[in-house]
Amino acid sequence: MDWQSDLNVIEAVFVPSLEGWYEHHKRDLPWRHTRNPYYIWLSEVILQQTRVAQGKPYYERFVDTYPTIEELARADEKELLRLWQGLGYYSRARNLHQTARYVTDQLAGKFPATYHELLKMKGIGVYTAAAIASFAFGERVAVVDGNVYRVLARVFGIYEDITTTGAKKTFAALATRLIQKADNPATYNQAIMEFGAIQCTPVAPDCLLCPVQQHCVAYLTGQQHRLPVKAKKAPVRDRYFHYLVFSNNNKMAMRERTERDVWQQLYDFYLLETDEPKPNWRDLLLPDSVNELVRQGVLAATPVEAMQLLSHQRIRAIFHFVELPDGLTEQLPEGLKWYSMAEITDLPKPVLITNYLEKAFG
DNA sequence: AAGTCGGGGGT
DNA sequence: ACCCCAGACTT
Numbered sequence: 001m002d003w004q005s006d007l008n009v010i011e012a013v014f015v016p017s018l019e020g021w022y023e024h025h026k027r028d029l030p031w032r033h034t035r036n037p038y039y040i041w042l043s044e045v046i047l048q049q050t051r052v053a054q055g056k057p058y059y060e061r062f063v064d065t066y067p068t069i070e071e072l073a074r075a076d077e078k079e080l081l082r083l084w085q086g087l088g089y090y091s092r093a094r095n096l097h098q099t100a101r102y103v104t105d106q107l108a109g110k111f112p113a114t115y116h117e118l119l120k121m122k123g124i125g126v127y128t129a130a131a132i133a134s135f136a137f138g139e140r141v142a143v144v145d146g147n148v149y150r151v152l153a154r155v156f157g158i159y160e161d162i163t164t165t166g167a168k169k170t171f172a173a174l175a176t177r178l179i180q181k182a183d184n185p186a187t188y189n190q191a192i193m194e195f196g197a198i199q200c201t202p203v204a205p206d207c208l209l210c211p212v213q214q215h216c217v218a219y220l221t222g223q224q225h226r227l228p229v230k231a232k233k234a235p236v237r238d239r240y241f242h243y244l245v246f247s248n249n250n251k252m253a254m255r256e257r258t259e260r261d262v263w264q265q266l267y268d269f270y271l272l273e274t275d276e277p278k279p280n281w282r283d284l285l286l287p288d289s290v291n292e293l294v295r296q297g298v299l300a301a302t303p304v305e306a307m308q309l310l311s312h313q314r315i316r317a318i319f320h321f322v323e324l325p326d327g328l329t330e331q332l333p334e335g336l337k338w339y340s341m342a343e344i345t346d347l348p349k350p351v352l353i354t355n356y357l358e359k360a361f362g
Numbered sequence: 363a364a365g366t367c368g369g370g371g372g373t
Numbered sequence: 374a375c376c377c378c379a380g381a382c383t384t
Contacts, residue, residue, distance in 0.1 A: 043379085046379090047378085047380095049377090049381090051370075053370090054378085086368090089369085091366095092380090126381090128380075143379075145378090146379075147378090163364095189379095196379095197379080260366095262368075264367090308368090308369090310367080310369075311368065311369080312365080313367095351369065
């Protein structure tokens with residue numbers, strides 16, 4: 001249908017309705033009590049692809065640990081990743097650190113203050129740039145996140161697949177047009193996202209108490225559940241991780257993941273990956289030296305199995321614990337180093353590894 | 363345009 | 374089992 005023909009009518013009601021709704025329904029969240037661009041930025045990066053409930057405790061910890069951007073800039077990256085542990089998408093933490101140093105060292109600590117300047121920073125894309133620009137600096141630029149796609153698709157009856165470039169342009173243009181009507185662009189941006197998160201939810205939206213019900217194309221046609229349109233993602237890939245957990249005298253051999261893969265810069269154990277399940281370590285094509293190491297050590301009777309689901313991979317891991325005799329502790333494979341349990345606690349680790357440690361030694 | 367990058371929660 | 378979440382970056 002030609003939604004643009006109704007746009008003038010709907011937008012005159014839509015924007016003020018949402019702003020009014022927000023005043024009565026907004027949650028009390030810590031980052032809503034500040035206009036400090038550093039805190040706004042911190043919260044927005046933490047909340048990328050992350051629910052408020054999951055991100056909130058991390059935000060509190062980061063603000064406590066690094067009260068200023070200078071302190072974040074000076075932070076040890078390993079410590080920063082340790083603080084980020086469990087949140088996922090660890091490149092966010094690395095980019096956060098890089099941008100903190102850039103702002104501190106190259107911009108004299110002065111945070112970029114416009115949408116276009118913000119966009120140049122590592123880890124700040126179109127959404128986050130708009131969020132910081134409007135929340136911290138009052139710039140009239142529209143945020144378009146998952147909530148906004150859903151709300152606009154439904155209210156305006158837009159059936160374009162939101163994963164396509166064309167749809168992104170459509171939604172951005174509409175959002176830009178709408179925010180021109182806003183009394184306060186920062187409040188309006190907050191309002192439409194909060195509305196999507198609380199009222200216009202993906203499943204079972206609360207249409208009966210909706211302030212724009214009578215102007216919502218989806219509601220009026222009974223198609224709420226079909227919008228927004230989104231192409232299905234590719235099926236998840238199965239991976240099989242075989243870990244050899246070399247141990248000696250209450251220490252364990254770990255290594256930093258440096259390859260271009262999941263969990264970059266986090267720590268795990270000696271790893272061999274296969275395309276197929278291989279329950280027995282003898283079926284693994286290990287280097288001769290590693291095979292010899294296992295043979296001379298004491299292998300735990302039962303390996304520990306664990307599974308980790310990522311958005312795009314299903315990792316099935318099996319951990320073989322090997323206690324090495326004192327004489328062989330200098331013969332670890334390349335990259336592995338010995339760490340005490342206390343040191344391991346402080347290393348940044350994938351949840352898969354943390355869970356294993358808890359299960360096996362916790 | 364398609365892939366990659368985490369982990370958790372809801373249905 | 375599937376979808377979504379205050380997305381960004383690389384290929």
